Amino acid sequence: MELLSRFRFVAICLLLLSGQVLQTLCVSVGINYGQIANNLPSPTQVAGLLQSISISKVKLYDADPRVLGAFGNSNIEFIIAIGNENIVNMTDSTNAQAWLRQNVQPYLPQTKITCITVGNEVFSGTDTTLMSNLLPAMQSIYGALVTLGLDKQVNVSTAHSAAILGNSYPPSSGSFREDLVQYIQPLLSFHSQIKSPFLLNAYPFFAYKADPNGVPLEYVLFQPNAGSTDPNTNLHYDNMLYAQIDSVYSAMKAMGHTDIDIRISETGWPSKGDSDEPGASIENAATYNGNLLKRIAMNQGTPLKPSVPIDVYVFALFNEDLKPGPTSERNYGLFYPDGSPVYNIGLQRYLLYPSLASSSSKLMVAYGLGILIIVVAVFV
Numbered sequence: 001m002e003l004l005s006r007f008r009f010v011a012i013c014l015l016l017l018s019g020q021v022l023q024t025l026c027v028s029v030g031i032n033y034g035q036i037a038n039n040l041p042s043p044t045q046v047a048g049l050l051q052s053i054s055i056s057k058v059k060l061y062d063a064d065p066r067v068l069g070a071f072g073n074s075n076i077e078f079i080i081a082i083g084n085e086n087i088v089n090m091t092d093s094t095n096a097q098a099w100l101r102q103n104v105q106p107y108l109p110q111t112k113i114t115c116i117t118v119g120n121e122v123f124s125g126t127d128t129t130l131m132s133n134l135l136p137a138m139q140s141i142y143g144a145l146v147t148l149g150l151d152k153q154v155n156v157s158t159a160h161s162a163a164i165l166g167n168s169y170p171p172s173s174g175s176f177r178e179d180l181v182q183y184i185q186p187l188l189s190f191h192s193q194i195k196s197p198f199l200l201n202a203y204p205f206f207a208y209k210a211d212p213n214g215v216p217l218e219y220v221l222f223q224p225n226a227g228s229t230d231p232n233t234n235l236h237y238d239n240m241l242y243a244q245i246d247s248v249y250s251a252m253k254a255m256g257h258t259d260i261d262i263r264i265s266e267t268g269w270p271s272k273g274d275s276d277e278p279g280a281s282i283e284n285a286a287t288y289n290g291n292l293l294k295r296i297a298m299n300q301g302t303p304l305k306p307s308v309p310i311d312v313y314v315f316a317l318f319n320e321d322l323k324p325g326p327t328s329e330r331n332y333g334l335f336y337p338d339g340s341p342v343y344n345i346g347l348q349r350y351l352l353y354p355s356l357a358s359s360s361s362k363l364m365v366a367y368g369l370g371i372l373i374i375v376v377a378v379f380v
């Protein structure tokens, strides 16, 4: 074969691989798209931003129609939310069905809504009425999904703070707070029955901030460190996030459940904080999120569940200027509101050079296709 035509075939190959297939090969990481701000770009601009980096999943704190409309045909999966203020209302099946007809049905299938969270961190709050209404609201939403024939494509869950744990160390001794067991036991039965994931918001940053002298920074930032070994299981932990996840697996097991997946619905690190918020810095935020991304790209599981890759939604997409609380609360974003990165964690790099370590079946198909094209080229 002539050099020129061989070159042409190889070029076509590379084009095919880079243009069509590599787009889908990026590391599968989610991001929380919070909007407690007065200066964020439009949802259409955000859709463009997210498609230029390797973000495949987005979690919202509401069901903003502008966002759900802007992401039609985007191939990005969505977790949408029913706010705590709407939980009691949703216990009524007519209201639940009306909510789905208005906020979910019109966007399917163009916008890939795959999960609805009912409430956020309800069990770590103080409102016991809300706690009692949470599961009935989830059941009511699930019943309405069944009625509308959507229960196979949309999960129902709720997101928890790690503060629902009474004990978290060592991970094998993880247990839920005693006073919450009455709510969590039936919730776990529900997850098990409908096969939906347990969502955990986990922030090793809080542990470090509370005890910077006792908690090694390297351990929370996924950097080389001695780690800790669980005396009951002999499992070794080289970072706190994995220890937190496994303590929740242990807490569920103690209540009879080994059949429920855990997903990290929020984790992150602030790039700025007040003087009494040690650890909050651009450098640490870049290290935490950058190292986390590497772990995700490796398809790594926790020591207790090595074959179950961690599934993570980073908090958050943007710095949100109207969030109340300490300075850190307004500085969790990977991006400033103008769309420029607060720091570089290599999301672009993952898009351009998907690591073989993350070899998914898609990757194999891609390389298979490439080889096939080369073989065809050689024999033509």
Ligand SMILES: *[C@@H]1O[C@H](CO)[C@@H](O)[C@H](O)[C@H]1NC(C)=O
Pocket (backbone or CB within 6 Å): 086, 089, 090, 095, 096, 098, 099
């Ligand atoms: C209850 O939910 C329905 C359906 O979304 C909605 O139309 C109604 O306004 C809600 N009521 C309250 C009091 O929020």
Ligand SMILES: *[C@@H]1O[C@H](CO)[C@@H](O)[C@H](O)[C@H]1NC(C)=O
Pocket (backbone or CB within 6 Å): 114, 115, 152, 153, 154, 155, 195, 196, 197, 261
């Ligand atoms: C719902 O959650 C289960 C358990 O985590 C998971 O296997 C399934 O893929 C999820 N469904 C959708 C539509 O995301």
